[in-house]
Amino acid sequence: MNLLRKLLFPFAILYGIITSIRNFLFDKGVLKSTSFDIPVIAVGNLSVGGTGKTPQIEYLIRLLSDKYQVATLSRGYKRQSEGFVLADETSNAVILGDEPFQFFQKFKNIQVAVDANRTNGIQKLLSQPKKPQIILLDDAFQHRKVKAGFYILLTSYGDLYADDWMLPTGNLRESRSGAKRANIVIVTKCSSDLKESDQQNIRRKLKLEPSQELYFTYIDYDDCIYSQTGKLAIEEIKKERKLLLAGIAKPTPFFEFLKSNDDECLTFPDHHHFTETDITTIANKAKKHKIITTEKDYVRLKGTNIAPQLFYLPIKSTFINYQNNFDTTILNYVGKSTGNS
Incomplete structure (x- = not known):
């Protein structure tokens, strides 16, 4: 941690207080969260920076799109368009953002949409003639105006949220306690031969709830x-x-x-x-x-x-172990879910 970040520690405390109050108000229903009557899976992280969200979304697309009509919804970071956009043959990376356009190019049997307002984006998707059966929210762990039915939290090996600090001293967008909202936590970017003992050490460090599942993945190159x-x-x-x-x-x-x-x-x-x-x-x-x-x-x-x-x-996210357990958890949620409220 450099000297400037250390000097900014008082601002990190203030930022942590603000985000904690915001989360408290959402938890108590003072601030409104909208839920929907189809399965909504949110993938995100507590920190800024790359944790492997794109390959994880693509893993879910491959898992689900043969059986269900899947849609992805992203904010479309750095796109040069506004509001809700549903990808079509005229779309490009400038209109959608690079990651949504990548989804659209690779997976022709899904719908790809962008909207900074996720609530509006889901409503627009559900109003389409081809209504999706599942919506995958990309980078939406902090977007609490939507209440997803299932949350997947990613954290990078070697840069675990448990070892990090709030912005601007560290890279956390919210307190580590936000991890409690996750149904599943995935430690990404591990070495492919990560030992079971190392996995258990990380499990102890993250201090997950008994109901939360933990998995480990690595980036697999083509x-x-x-x-x-x-x-x-x-x-x-x-x-x-x-x-x-x-x-x-x-x-x-x-x-x-x-x-x-x-x-x-x-x-x-x-x-x-x-x-x-x-x-x-x-x-x-x-x-x-x-x-x-x-x-x-x-x-x-x-x-x-x-x-x-x-x-x-190309790259993809590959599970070190217990992949079948992960797949079963996701498929069970989708199969049994008739709504997120």
């Missing part, structure tokens, strides 16, 4: 990179010189997975909107070599003049 025209095996391009590009919160693991000695890494801010100047810089650094980026960045870059050189590396 064996291939993909472009508009095809794919290449990772092993084929490992020794080849290339430009690695990422505009995500924590790009180091992405770079480490792909990097060889002669590769150059280029980093942009999370959810960055690439300008013409950025594209020129990227092209100059890459020269005629391949450019490999994240899937989230790819949806913003594939329409630019570097597209012929551009590839992306």
Whole structure:
């Protein structure tokens, strides 16, 4: 923790008091939460920064969309549009935001919508001719104006909410006690061989309620990179010189997975909107070599003049153990739920 953050500790206390009062008022019904008569699953975190929400939402889509009509609802961070937008063939990352557009590109059998007002967004989705049976709320753990029927809380291994502090001293959006709202807590970005003893140590540190379930996942990288025209095996391009590009919160693991000695890494801010100047810089650094980026960045870059050189590396969230238990819990909630009130 740097000196400036330590000096801001009094503001962290004040911020914690404000968010705790807000949560208390929602808990007591003084502030209104709206519930809906279909299953609503909220995925989020207590901290700012990347905890792996996008691959977790995609895991749920794969689990549920073969049996149910699924819709995702996000706020559409940094999109250049306002209000409720339902994705269609005219949509792009500028209109939807990069992550919702990624969902829309990958999963053709679901509905993808964005709205900063989640209550309005759900109401709009339910008024569509093709009414969803399940709604997945992306990054909505603190959006308490909607009362979801099921909450999944993510926290990164090595950056657990139990070890963090309130903003601006730390990265917590609300007090650690907010974790009690979660039905399931998932520790993300673990090593794939995390020992059972280490899992138990984390369980003790998080101090979960007996009714809460705890799982551990890791980021699983694809064996291939993909472009508009095809794919290449990772092993084929490992020794080849290339430009690695990422505009995500924590790009180091992405770079480490792909990097060889002669590769150059280029980093942009999370959810960055690439300008013409950025594209020129990227092209100059890459020269005629391949450019490999994240899937989230790819949806913003594939329409630019570097597209012929551009590839992306897909990722997915994989459970270290007890995946069947997780799937059963989710499917039981969806199957038995006739409403969230």
